[in-house]
Amino acid sequence: MVSINKTSSKPYYEQLMLGIKEDILNGLLQSGDRLPSVREMARQLMMNPNTVSKAYKLLEAQEVIVTVKGKGTYVKKIDPTLRDEYQIQKIKNKFNELIIEANYLNVSKDELTHWLEESDQQLKGESI
Amino acid sequence: MKIENLQKGIDQQDILQDINLTFKQGEIVGLIGRNGSGKTTFFRSLAGHYELDQGKIFINQEDIQINKILRQKIFYIDEQYNFLSSYSLNKLLFFYQHAYAGFNKEKYLSLTKKNKLHPHLKYRAMSKGMQGLYKTILAICSNAEYLLLDEPLDGLDVIVKKNVLGILLDDVSENNRSIIISSHNLNELESIIDRALILKHTRIQLDYHLEALRENARKIQLVFKTKKVPTLVKENSQLLHFQGRVITAVFENYTEELKTLIQAEQPILFEELPLTLEDVFEANLANKNEVNSLGGVIL
Numbered sequence: 001m002v003s004i005n006k007t008s009s010k011p012y013y014e015q016l017m018l019g020i021k022e023d024i025l026n027g028l029l030q031s032g033d034r035l036p037s038v039r040e041m042a043r044q045l046m047m048n049p050n051t052v053s054k055a056y057k058l059l060e061a062q063e064v065i066v067t068v069k070g071k072g073t074y075v076k077k078i079d080p081t082l083r084d085e086y087q088i089q090k091i092k093n094k095f096n097e098l099i100i101e102a103n104y105l106n107v108s109k110d111e112l113t114h115w116l117e118e119s120d121q122q123l124k125g126e127s128i
Numbered sequence: 129m130k131i132e133n134l135q136k137g138i139d140q141q142d143i144l145q146d147i148n149l150t151f152k153q154g155e156i157v158g159l160i161g162r163n164g165s166g167k168t169t170f171f172r173s174l175a176g177h178y179e180l181d182q183g184k185i186f187i188n189q190e191d192i193q194i195n196k197i198l199r200q201k202i203f204y205i206d207e208q209y210n211f212l213s214s215y216s217l218n219k220l221l222f223f224y225q226h227a228y229a230g231f232n233k234e235k236y237l238s239l240t241k242k243n244k245l246h247p248h249l250k251y252r253a254m255s256k257g258m259q260g261l262y263k264t265i266l267a268i269c270s271n272a273e274y275l276l277l278d279e280p281l282d283g284l285d286v287i288v289k290k291n292v293l294g295i296l297l298d299d300v301s302e303n304n305r306s307i308i309i310s311s312h313n314l315n316e317l318e319s320i321i322d323r324a325l326i327l328k329h330t331r332i333q334l335d336y337h338l339e340a341l342r343e344n345a346r347k348i349q350l351v352f353k354t355k356k357v358p359t360l361v362k363e364n365s366q367l368l369h370f371q372g373r374v375i376t377a378v379f380e381n382y383t384e385e386l387k388t389l390i391q392a393e394q395p396i397l398f399e400e401l402p403l404t405l406e407d408v409f410e411a412n413l414a415n416k417n418e419v420n421s422l423g424g425v426i427l
Contacts, residue, residue: 006318007402011342039301043294047319048156049301051339 001028004045012047016055021064024075025123031077035065062087129174129274129306134183136173143169145330147183151274151306156296158317159310160409161327167310168207170327171276175204187273200228203272205263207279213252217245217262230271239265239295257288264292268299275307281316293320314405326409338405346382347407350375350390351397358393360386366411378403378411 002019004012023029035041038056042049056073059065062084067073102112134147143166151157161167172178174185176192176199185192192198205212212220217240225231240247245254245262254262260280267275280296281289296307297320311317317324318338326334348365351373352358364386365377374397379386391398 004319007404009342009346009400009403011339012319013339039298042297042301045319046290046293046297048322049297050154050156050322053301054339 002045004047012051013055013058016041016045016047016052017059020055020059024064029075031075033075035073035075037072130186131174132184132186134173134185135181136169136178137181138169142330144173147332149325149332149335151308153273153304153306154300155306155323156300156321157306157308158314158321158324159308159327160312160314160317160324161310162312165327166330167327168278171204171278171308171310172206174274174276175199175202175206177204177206200230201273202276203228203267203270203274204276204278205266212259213250215251216247217249217251218247220251220266221247224266224270228270228272232269232271236265236269239269243291257284260284261288261292261295264295268295268303268305271303273305275305277307277309279310279312281311281313289316296320314409318405324405334409336408341380341405341408342403344382345378345380345403345408347376347378347401347403348382349397349399349401350377350395352393352395358390360389360393368407368411376401378407380408 002016002023004015004019008015010018020029020035024031029035035056036044038049038052041047041052045052056065056067060067063076065073066076099112129151131147131149131151134144135142136144147170159167159170169178173180176196180193187198187201190198192202215223221233221236225233240262243261243265245258245265251259251262260283264277264280267277280292284292299305300307309317309321314324321338324334324336324338325332326336347368350361352375355373357367357375361375361377364381365379368376368378370376
């Protein structure tokens, strides 16, 4: 379940977005599932509704979730062929930065590959 | 609500000066200050319990000191001087219904029922927690646009606290109210407020939007080879404390460029630490007084 880490340097809305995406990837949330309303989510997390609403709006813009007026917010069907090139490029840039940092800390390429597999396994492993 | 140049003194002592603020609808604001910093005076001034020495308060461009009916748009219960204690809840409902034209009786009845607040109960017979809960219910049911809540969580147990917060959060998501909560406890407010105002030395010293702050500020521990702190660090951060060579500093506007520049100074240790609101406030407020003495230590 989504949770907020108060000591993280990430803004709360980003943490919430990431948390929901994570839940979708490991199968806790599936396409068509209804998400708690802004109000319910705010109450669950004891968080400002404006922050929740910001996260939802951004997720909607990224086509992760969809809001049906008067009904609620749902997880969107993931189209496996659809790729958002702009977002992908952004992630790639972040990845590059990570590699630079890792190199600076003398992390070898093999180690990095190992991490990649580990993270992948964690995501898949939890869904079974 | 727009506050212009508010000034209030009591017994020849300045309590509030140069207060210029705007409160937006749908915003939860934390008013933070130590005991005696003027939080209650600020609320009493807004609610019209005090006459202002100077300044104006506008709601929808209308001066509330002239158009007194606008007071209905503000809800405030004075912690020290209020009339609640000798009345039953039924009677209080009657009073508040008359004081606030938009009072939502249905909601009041359902909330008091849900929380087992019986109409014949006397206010003074209730526990502190129950009183706190009841005041919160009155506040949101008044349908006032601006709720001024003076330490609404003070002295409540965890369960009542969650209940009170839940009622408030539900209400902000449904209605476009602005809620101003005073507190000396930052941790309690951290996740629910949009904006924090710090009241100190009769003035609003700081006005932060928290999500922006979380995005831009970092707390970093640094050790440099020499005992001298690079000017770069001094200029861009507020120093929290030193322990030998270890410097802990809060950078309010932390950027990648700044990071590169700091790293160019070749620190022996460079570590990001989790940042809480308290750090930011400590850094700012302490610095205002002690900047000289700290400066001496650095050099």
